[in-house]
Amino acid sequence: MDATQSSLSNCPENLREPINLWLRLDQNEETRKEVLQLCENKNWPELHQRFDTRIVFGTAGLRSRMEAGFSRMNSLIILQSTQGLANYIKEQFPNNLTAVVGHDHRFHSKEFAIVTASIFLRAGFKVFYLTPDDQFVHTPLVPFSVLNLKASVGVMITASHNPKMDNGYKVYYDNACQIIPPHDKNIAEMIQKNLEPWSTSWDWDATFKKGLETNKLVFIKDLMTEKYLMQMKRVLIHSSHLSLKDVKTPFFVYTPMHGVGAEIFAKVSSELLNLHENVDYLVVSEQRLPDPSFPTVSFPNPEEKGALSLAIKLAQENGLSLVIANDPDADRFSAAVLNKKTGKWRQLTGNEIGFLLGYYEFQLYEQQDVAFRKTHPLAMINSTVSSQMIKRMADMNGFHYEDTLTGFKWIGNKAIDLRQEGYYVPFGFEEAIGYMFPDMECDKDGISAATVFLQAYCHWMNQYQMSPFDIMEEGFGKFGVFKEYNGYYILKDLSITKTVFDFIRHEYPSTNKKYPSEIGNELIVTVFRDLTVGYQSNTKDNIPNLPVDPTSQMITVEAKPSEFSNLEGTVRLTMRGSGTEPKLKVYIEACSKSEESATNLARSTWDILKREWFRPEVTGLTTSF
Structure with a gap:
């Protein structure tokens, strides 16, 4: 009996077949040894987690922990997924077999990118490779390159701001946007048809060598970085807004959060x-x-509490008032500002940054001549879980606004649609610190966001002696005071999500309507939208204004305080099940006449929902909010 058979000799029957299949297909010695060691240790629970199910390809591509097994991220999964993706793209674009591939700095990212590029090469594609040798790129350079090279597909190996042992496989379609249905389902089906490796050879070096010799593999990082800078200079740089007058320098702190942002940020900063x-x-x-390994942060996400502590400390030590940050793959952006009126630092929320950037873009648009504005009607976009302050600004200033489902796959595709309709779309955002400038690419871009934010900051300080807090106050005066209270509940069992939503739909008290007319005694429901069952109370024929998905749970409610409450203003809330985590997410935004009343309404709405709809004592939901 050889060593492999010895390791499998005590393996449970329901694990033996998938593990044998894995060992037949996988030629990576590291992951093969990992599986055999788990068998040797008789760690059957862990093996069941890794082999009972297969990682599912979705609109976000793939993302999971880097380990051996069919439910994890590893070279075999990358190989199989790329075989399916390549064949699907060949069917869609038989006359344009071109792919862009890049990767970040995470463990195994280089390995996964090499496998990805090699499979595309073996499928007959020309591959534009952004990361030769030991180089990295920020995620936005992949969609930017797909767009500029007119490629049919792009793949970025990154897990963005996930924990250090995760990695991901992000796919861009030929329009340089993340994929949307039905492509995700079709690609998943094609992957299932291409699980058997096309070749027994895993000699990726030989594949790369042949690709270079035949000019099928082209290294393009320097070229595309140059084009990225040229495009940014053309569409995002306003020379009159670039420096602070009468303020000592340096004036801000930057952190790339142990990621890939420092290199491209330095180029943009110095050259543009x-x-x-x-x-x-x-x-x-x-x-x-x-x-x-992200050694100085517990979680490499600028939104997480404490993630900007080192940056703020450095700013304090040097008497500076501004901190800006990118997440590890530099597609997200965050900022913290010293409020000189209170003497306290505060990290801006994603919605606050979204308003500031949108307000600045509106100011720039207003400076355009009448002829430009007449032929370029303005439009802005954000996701439906993000702030409605941009919508209020649009309503009051007569420009077009639309919201979308959650995620830049929807925001980016909507930007393309609006531009095709003749709109000028300078900006879109999502509250999870993602900001898009479609003249660069129709995806979130943390470097572009940093570039625009710095110009806005300098412009407001120079022109009006106003800080970001002052600009927000100005916005509150014009459009109303918007305050959010976002949080989530942890689920012991994913099935609880449907139970909670079905209770709201079918069991919560209602006055003979298809939806609850009140929430407790405090809130009167004015609009109810259910994107799971396909119902909206204020549209023609009650058809929702956003796509319906019966496989996910999502309800949005607009409400006003009842006469029995001491609350003031209006409130909008969205609750949805997370597609990737055991969480039920809740987004609440209140609008009122003062910060105090808006904050009180948002927080009170959380408490009312907890008591009336989420009922932790009944459902077992837990939350720290």
């Missing part, structure tokens, strides 16, 4: 903004270099 490190800004030295 005329801002130089240690002269105009400081970089958090402990977080400057790409480091996949």
Whole structure:
């Protein structure tokens, strides 16, 4: 009996077949040994987790922990997925077999990108490869390259701001947007038809060598970075807004959060903004270099509490008032500002940054001549779980606004649709610190966001001596005070999500309507939209204004305080089941006449929902909010 058979000799019957299949297909010695060691240790629960189900390809591509097994991220899964993706793209674009591939700095990202590019090469594609040798790129360079090279598909290996042992496989379609239905389902089906490796050879070096010799493999990082900078200079840079007058330099701190952002940020800063490190800004030295272990943060997400602590500390030590940050793959952006009126630092929320960037873009649009505005009607976009302050600004200033489902796959595709209809779309955003400037690419871009934010900051300080907090106050005065209270509940069992939503639909008290007319004694429902069952109370024939998905749970409610409450204003809330985590997410935004009353309404709505709809004592939901 050989070593493999010995390791499998005590394996449970229901594990033996998938593990044998894995060992037959996988030629990566590291992951083969991992599986055999788990068998040797008789760790059957862990093996069941890895082999009972297969990782599902969706609109976000693939994302999971890097381990051996069919439900994890590893070279075999990357190989199988790329075989399916390549065949699907060949069917859709038989005359344009071109792919863009890039990767970040995470563990195994280079390995996964090499496998991806190699499979495309073996499928007859020309591959534009962004990351030769030991180089990295920020995620936005992949959709930017797909667009500029007119490629039919792009793949970025990244897990964005996930924990350090995760990785992902993000797919862009020929329009340089993340894929939307039905492509996700069709690609998943094609992957299932291509699970058997096309070749027994895993000699990726030989495949790359042949690709270079035949000009089927082209290294393009330098070229596309140059084009990215040229495009940014053309569409995002306003030379009169670039520096702070009468303010000592440096004036801000930047952190790439142990990610890939430092290199491209330095290029943009020095070549386009005329801002130089240690002269105009400081970089958090402990977080400057790409480091996949993310040693100084518990979770590599700028939104997480404490993630900006080192950056704020550096700013305080040097008497600075602004901190900006990218997430590890530099497609998201965050900022913290010293409020000089209170003397306290505060990290801006994703919605606040979204308003500030949208307000700045509106100011720029207003400066355009009448002829431009007449032929370029303005439109802006955000996701339905994000702030409605941009909508209020659009309503009051007469420009077009639309919301979308959650995710930049929807925001980006909507931007393309609106531009085809003749609209000028300078900006779109989502509250999870994602900001899109479609003249660059129709996906979130943390470097573009940093570039625009710095110009806005300097412009407001120079022109009006106003900080971001002052600009928000100005916005509140014009459009109403908007305050959010977002949070989530943890589920012990994913099935609880449907139970909670069905209770709201079918069991919660109602006055003979298809939806609850009140929430407790405090809130009167004015609009009810259910994107799971396909109902909206205020549209023609009650058909929702956003796509319906019966496989996911999502309800949006607009409400006003009842005469029995001491609350003021209006409130909009969305609750949805997370597609990737055991969470039920809740987004609440209140609008009122004052910050105090808006904050009180948002927080009170959370408490009312907890008591009336989520009922932790009944459902077992838990929350720290």
